[in-house]
Amino acid sequence: MPMLHTVNKSPFERRTLDTALRHAVKGAAILLIEDGVYAAFDGTVVADKVKAALSDHKIYVLGPDVSARGMSEHHVIDGINVVDYGGFVDLVTEYDKVQSWL
Amino acid sequence: MPMLHTVNKSPFERRTLDTALRHAVKGAAILLIEDGVYAAFDGTVVADKVKAALSDHKIYVLGPDVSARGMSEHHVIDGINVVDYGGFVDLVTEYDKVQSWL
Amino acid sequence: MKLSVLVNEGPYQHQSADSAIQFTKAALAKGHEVFRVFFYHDGVNNGTSYAVPPQDDRNITQEWTSLAKEHDLDLVVCIAAAQRRGILDENESKRQGKDGFNIAEGFRISGLGQLIEAGIQSDRLVIFGD
Amino acid sequence: MKLSVLVNEGPYQHQSADSAIQFTKAALAKGHEVFRVFFYHDGVNNGTSYAVPPQDDRNITQEWTSLAKEHDLDLVVCIAAAQRRGILDENESKRQGKDGFNIAEGFRISGLGQLIEAGIQSDRLVIFGD
Amino acid sequence: MAEPWEDDEVDGPVRKFMYVNRRAPYGTIYALESLEVVLIAAAFEQDVSLVFMDDGVYQIKKEQNTDAIGVKNFSPTYRALEGYDVEKLYVEKESLESRGLTTDDLIVPVQVVENDQLAELMEEQEVILSF
């Protein structure tokens, strides 16, 4: 399995998500955590970019960080999977290694 | 006098400079410090945006932060003034107040 | 699997420490071994015994201490980063001629080699930071 | 003019504290009055007496202490932020039942009102942070 | 209305203070500790404005539930601001729109402003605290 990339920065303030996507090979997964979860929602100026990335990557978002921020799982972009901390652990073990784009 | 806006973030990683420029009235000044100084140089992908801002704003860059980073004052965009910490203090007192875009 | 965790920011200022705690708990709950949690950069501030956060909020250092006790976790604070930032154990305090020390229960201070060792010995290294 | 300075990040991790020191020195050299330097968020970590940075680099806390001594500067660490992060003076240490305290010479711990007062009393407030 | 803590008040002119909130909650502590400043500042009876812009608009998003991250949910406190006579709350329109949010998503009533209006408002202040 290729690797898991984690992104914890808001896509509206930093270029971290762009950088992660540019360096993820086809089949690599992206996990959005902390302020990175804001990239997961429909109706934002970054939503199209994220949807396009779904053709090459599985994208996950950390549910606890979504709820904390008052964002609704109903508005998560179709095709993005919501996981809890247990799911985060599973992703870490399923993929070969983890690259944290801090 | 309108206010002085300070920007301390790299224009390549964050949107802070854009935000500062979008909220600076005509005549307000911009001072680039710390990693913000990287916006002051010719030949980068952000140089055109910074040059355009010179028509509405005086732009200053902190010389000590330029030298620390091995950047050359010779490559500073024409029209941007290089100041030292004393000059930073002068700007703070000349302009009516300071907004730090952190 | 054998996992290690690296924490690069201090408690409260960034969510990193909270995320690391939740991740570590979940990994232990799933039966994984957590080989080591290493604290680097401002992460060393997770290990201060002097913090007294508001009672209606979490106490991050205490959560680490409890986790360490329950699961025999190895919590290692980088010595070089700790010296820069003022985290001392009793030995370091004496060596540096300070009056007291502030390393919290369950944490130990050691060298960066412990981070490299965690990278070598663990199946996965997960980093939390800013 | 009367200036005040707000420092929002700890020493070393970000350049903010260094910038604040250089700015404060330059303001004093130009004959301005520095009414107060207030330390908030992780900025409170500027006030730890326990740090022992490498000898070939600057010691940020000592620079503040020297500046305070030479220019009778008022260095105020926010009490709420300090409690969260483990910066204690002798009184707070006793009150919280801790074994020691780590506030550095020249710093005092006080409330957020001191920041508002600095905003009211000073001609300019300059903020350094991340 | 006089409150007991107002004895602590500093003498001097009333100044225009603006608190500019630009960061999302929970990812960093700035939102919470900014709110703590605003609450303390209320006792000083200055002319206070709060701005929510960039990711700061997320601070006042409805329905925050922090149970699963183990962090205190401080968003209800924004509702208490009115009781402290902090009533000038501005939100930048572009910040809301680019995030797909409307005022219906917000926990408190706010005045929505364009970025150039906000720039003018900032120029009118005497002290700006940016978080």
Add this chain to the structure above:
Amino acid sequence: MAEPWEDDEVDGPVRKFMYVNRRAPYGTIYALESLEVVLIAAAFEQDVSLVFMDDGVYQIKKEQNTDAIGVKNFSPTYRALEGYDVEKLYVEKESLESRGLTTDDLIVPVQVVENDQLAELMEEQEVILSF
């Protein structure tokens, strides 16, 4: 060549470690403390690569002079890496170009790679430490 500290070495297989440097020097400490990890790691005789990308390329900019900011200039240490057998230094082409830099601006010899080559290189690693 055996060095005295190699007695400390941990037994185990040689693993592929990559250090990814993405931040500018001095604005934050990550560049300096990343370099400190690399120097210690050298004693462990693993297979080490260093990547400089995004603002990380500024870490190895020539002619850094920190006298006026009062901070230690640690850039000469990058020149010492070769002596520690750390010889695989990669710089991302796009990061250099968007900043108007060329390899002539850099303090050490590096291999310039495209972002997709870099992505492949990352996939080949066993441990990635990102700063």
